[in-house]
Amino acid sequence: MNQTGEAVIKISDLKMRFGDNEVLKGIDLDIYKGQIIGYIGPNGAGKSTTVKLMLGILQGFEGEIRIFGEDIKNGSVEYKRRIGYVPESAEVYDSLTAKEYLTFVGELYGIDNAVADAKAAKLMSLFGIEDVYHSRISTYSKGMRQKLLIISSLLHDPDILFFDEPMSGLDANSVMIFKEIMSSLAAQGKTIFYSSHIMDVVEKISSRIILISEGRIVADGTFDQLKEMSTEGSLEEIFNQLTGFNRHKEIADEFISVISEVQP
């Protein structure tokens, strides 16, 4: 992948602790335009912490994070105008309608209300959910909510995108649309941070894979490069190997035997 010009995101020696627990132990990362980063790691490795720090949801880190060349510690929130985020937890203001929510978000990002409205309506119809544009989000199914979240993250044409399990709840057709959207965005020069536990998707769409485990980066490269690093074939197996995990069969067997024990 071509790495032209300045790093869009530059993280230097990032450390973060919660109380006594050091969650991030020194992360160094340079991200360039047009890259789709598959950001993976076991639970508790520090993935969401890194993302939240970059988004400014969490504060109090050591080290440096520069986004678009600016040190985010200086408190300015301007860089956020060029970032879009789809969180894993799908939190939205339920009691609003899609129109209200999307125009609100659009205006927060500095888009004029009428423009945001028109854009949002069109995007909703492209995703096939224009019927519920004026209905309250609390009535939506999981898939509809997810589509709404995706729209809200892209409405302002951001340059960096953070996606955390963005396709959860989407049907196969929508998944295909979304994958296409992502590769077009990357081709345009946008940067995408894609975090997921579904290894085969990550394997196929990422141009660069970063594996984080116990607060450190243990692998950083293309899928092919990673394959050379290890002796395994699929990303899932590489993941297991690099995070030192090989007991899955053992644990599964024990699980089944516990369940099927005769009741005393």
Next chain:
Amino acid sequence: MKEFGLLKLLDKFSRVFQRSGVDYRTLRLILQLKLTIDSRRVPTAFANNNKGNQDKNNFKRSLFLYTFMGLFSGIIIVTPLPIFIKLNLTTGIIIFLLMSTMISDFSTVLLDIKEKNILLPKPVDGKTLNTAKVIHIIYYLFYITLALAGPSLIIGSLMYGVAFFVTFLLELILICGFVVFFTSILYTFILAIFDGEKLKDIINYFQIVLSVAILIFYQLIGRVFNLSELVVVNTPAWWHYLMPTAWFAAPFSLILEQDTSAYIIGLSIAALAIPIVSLILYIKLVVPHFENNLQKLNNSAGKGQTDSFRKRLHSKTANLLCSSKQERLFYQFTQNIAGNERKLKLKLYPSLAFAAVMPFIFMLGAFNNGQTIAQTIQNISDGPYHFGLYFTVIMLGSTVQLLSTSENYRGAWIYRTLPLDSPVPIFKGALKSFIMKFIIPLYLFTSIMVILIAGSRVIPDIILIFANMMIVLLFIFKTSKRELPFYKDFQFTQDGSQAGRVFLSFFVTGALAGIHFLLSMLSFGLVANIAASTIISVLLWRSSFKLTWDKVSY
């Protein structure tokens, strides 16, 4: 989204906001969002919809309630006490009620983290967000303040004229601001010192203690007429300067009585200065640090505690009291949830504390001036003051309704997936557990205190009151909608049908108390009454549990 009057008002101050570093455009957007959401507070999701359209009016209803409470402070103005004293009491009531509202209702707003996850990734800085929250709170608090202080405002203006009106109105603004800032500063300190789960617990206890203190104080105020003969001369003391009520009462002495002593002037200056100082402190201390420290609420690194002795004790009692295994399970389940869930505790504990304290406040009526303590106690043991326990009965009875509420009410889906052919063990186990955990210990505690004061001759009465309490409890239980325990969310404010039931239970309790009183005058009346009440409660118990799934809401 709609336009709101508040927003138009704020537009006039947009430059002030901009200059103090707040992004006004964003602030406006966020406030508009919050107001829109408020006007649509979603009703709790259950099948029977007689609560359907009430939520728009819930706030208005609670305003009526506040106005009613405010009447008491209004009545104080009519008494023939010196202005300074009266206003002290009046503002005292207002401030305490405001603080309790602030703490119980708005803490959740102030300490909300979920919202940050939605808004912070957007170009919104912490300062703007915090300002939006505070303005939002002040907006509602002001309505509540007006409701609370309305009666006093009107009565006082009628008695003292325009000067009173203007002063009071201005002071209301100051009081409102003071309460908000003071509470926020307090929270900031707590947040700075503690963290994680401990923090949530501390805040919870703090809320409970304050709510209880307020209830008690409020009741004591009701006794002011008894005490008014004692408090006549007000000699300025240094500690008066620490009382917020004194600050706010002083300007009235200044303006209405032309009292220009240094004491009064000093206090009046405090009334103006201290809210402003707290505003400044707020801007300096709270705004930068509050939101950051809020993150601590998210970190729960706490390890669980296993209190094995208590657990063994509980399981032994569970075995004794419950007849089936399923029942025992729900007994244990209720013990765990009711013992741990903060929101439930916050609703429950103040009622319990109030129930414990009521009889003693009732007993204050025994105080006649000029008697010694010993004589007063003699009064109490001879008199019917132990009937104050019936107030305990009412309070305790009403708490049963809380059993169907929980913060995690959404977890109630699990009831539907369990292979239970009858809901009876759920209800039995839960009710027994509730009674064992809360009602009985509290009743025991309170009645022992009463016995200590009133003497052992009231023991038969205590037993009878217990039996009657069971009747009231079961009555409320039986007439409530059959809802599974921990199955619905808390209402934002009190709701109509609950209030109706509570009033009905007043009548029942009153009737039982009346019968008790009459029969106690006959020689075997008490024994007969005890027998009758016990039989009635047993019958009620049996009939309360004739349930099948289709009669239950879930």
